[in-house]
Amino acid sequence: MNTESVERQPSRLDALTVTVERLAESVFITPTVLALLFLSIFPLIASLYVSLARFKIAKGGFTLTFVGLDNYKKLFLGTDRTHFLGAFAPSTPLSWVIFGGVVVALSIFLARYLLNARISIGGLIGRILLTLGLGGLTWMLTHSIWNGGRLGTLSTTLVYVFLGIFFQYILGLSLAMLTVQNLPGRRFFRVVFLLPMMITPVGVAYMFRMLTDTSKGPFTPVWQALGLIDFSWVNNPWGARTAILIADIWQWTPFMFIVLVAALESQPVEPIEAATVDGANPWQIFRHITWPAILPVSMTLILIRLIEAFKIVDLPNVMTNGGPGTSTQSLTLHAFINWRALDLGGSAAVAYILLFLVTFFGMIFVNLIRQRTVETL
């Protein structure tokens, strides 16, 4: 038997095996791809169409009529404008100063890029969009946050996101720093600090609704002692927003805490020991060793919370029903209320704007902040 000749001439079985193996890749991957398309891309396209349409009850079912950009127009220029963007107060010297400062900073940022030798079309478009977006948001906030202006659901969401994440990070880091020390009971407190994150957001909302109730809540004696029995958090827009922010910070600080504990514990001890031997004080150790070590984790952590925080809905819905007025409504609650009223087009339009907003801030964070911060290390 000449085995060499067999090896030189592949049999039909071998060819079939090769074909089957090649096909198998597609066969195994196709269901996943189809599932992804079905679950992600198709709803995205379908909801885009819904945002350009009007839902109407019809005999035996319903109709979706294409209305172009009407649903978006209603939010930016129509009857829902003050609800969505807020009511703009007349400009004041302060609002001009802040807006002017931001415009100058954005102009410098754009100019520096244009003067750079490496300019790409994508990079240029991205930076122009960023400049316009941030400029517009600054104008909106400076004209609605004080002097008789009123925040809309868009700016209220930004307040929840940025103030909430700022305090969550500061508190989370402080608690993490505390519990990595060799203190008695630190294991117990690590578990205790984690508990808020385990509770369902609706439960947290009901709990804080009860806690902030000045007439029936458990803190009533405290309010009475302080002479604040006729005070209510929810009569004032900023009081209500503060109550929601406190609840949100209480719930999500543990997430920051637990990840930062892991980051702190995983940093090498040698540089710290060396710095200590060299006479560095705790602040110097934190500033020059610990902070750079936990920065990459912190950036990722903030990005995750940033994406998540834009979707806040349970707390304002349960604690205040979005009130007083619409002052505590977030974009998600705005979309939910529209959807509940069967304004499916309006709801999808708000949801799409939220999608753009999250993508916009996510891109800024990843491309400009995280990348540069980590690169400088």
Added chain:
Amino acid sequence: MNTKKMLVKLLTVMIIFGVLVTACGAPATEAPAPTEAPPVATEAPATEAPAATEAPATEAGLIYEGVTVNLLTFVGPQVAEPLQRRGPDFTALTGATINVITVPNSDLYQKALTDMATGTNAYDAFLFAPSWIVDFAPAGYIEDLTSRVEADEALEWNDVAPFFRDFNSYNGKVYSIPLDGDMHMVYYRIDSLAEAGLEPPKTWDEYLNVAKTLNGTDLNGDGEADYGSCISKAPQQQSYWWIWSIAAPYIQSQGNTQGAFFNTKDMTPLVNNEAFKRALEVYKETGLYGPPDETNQGVGDSRGLFISGRCALTMDWGDIGTLAIDPANSKVIDKVGAIVTPGSTEVLDWDTGKLVPCDATTCPYAVDGVNHAPFASFGGWAGAVNAAADEKVKDAAYAFLSYMAQPAQSNADVVVGATGYNPFRISQFTDQQAWLDAGFSQAAADSYLGGIEASLNSPNMVADLRIPQNQKYIQVELDRILSEYIAGDLTTDEAAQQIYDAWEAITEEVGREGQLESYKATIGAK
């Protein structure tokens, strides 16, 4: 070889197990009961807790044996509670299982509509606002119940007050069965007003005066300052109904065919005028004499405060009357008076948009110079049947709704505060014995039933809005703008203008002519 043996053993065990499971399983059920069944269940015993007797049985068993009715309604305990409590009784009587599914009130319309519009049809019956039938009936979502009602002697349809019979009909056909009758009234503390030498308020100005006078006084003897008025103001709750009870006497004065929501000439909203603006101001001012967090309170909160003796005045449906006699929770037993909602001595001149004084021409139905326009807000909880359900399920669903509405059950339910059901039958007003048996004093029964009856019989009563998309006009746009006004985000003029613009936008979107025709039909205008 060992592996082979093990596989064979395993297979053998599996086969034996499979055979055993099959053998022990339930025997195959027989075909459903004959379909030629009478449409209505029931002569239920006339006791408070009807026993399951006199079941209409067939040779194959109970009439709806094996049928399950999925009924969607609002989260309890009120409203859903009687359905859940009486469901097992109905099952014992007919064999049908009643599965009560509850969702928050603000989700109910959307849940019902999307279920039927998308063809999901997970719900066979609904207990919802009868004003929604104008959306559901023309679309063919809900069953025309006329023939069933006509053939249903046990329902005693003619005993249902004419207003509620009409409110549950569309284009002359019955689409829902009322289990509840709703009418706003003002409740006051008899003892507190008497002590202060005050009369029950006849006008909204008097209401504000009484509230202002009694606000900050101790009304329940606990040594703490209490409130002059409790009317809830939270967004997405009931504000949009309260405002209309206040606005109605300022806007409508020429009888119930005049209308209070839109001008019957051109369908323009009756909101951007002095009358509605005055109502906005009154509603907002009541908050000055209420609890500090009233802007975040729903009707459940204001009820609780009134029943615990902390409020001198409140506005509510009929529920306060029955809750006030509950010895377990009420601190105001025999201390509560009920009156028709206050009126106004000035009414809207529809041509000029100004308020003008009442006289024989401007207020033909005025009593002592005061124009009253009681508002039948919401219209009471009513049951409807999904037209897409199986015939047998539809029969069972209708039979259950009928059973709940029949005097034997209804007369017992409307006298209990926890049910959330209020009287809607003529006999429930005329026969006071059930009320006295439930714990009302004669004076309290006279006051409570007299207040509802006077409202129902008013020739200037205002029915709730019943045109297509009424939920969007009232519960979406009016609610949002009103809550912004209450929060101080809008001035009175801005709020009135914004409601006007938002309502005009809906009317344009749906079609002005069709909306006008529909509106005129529902109020009987020509």
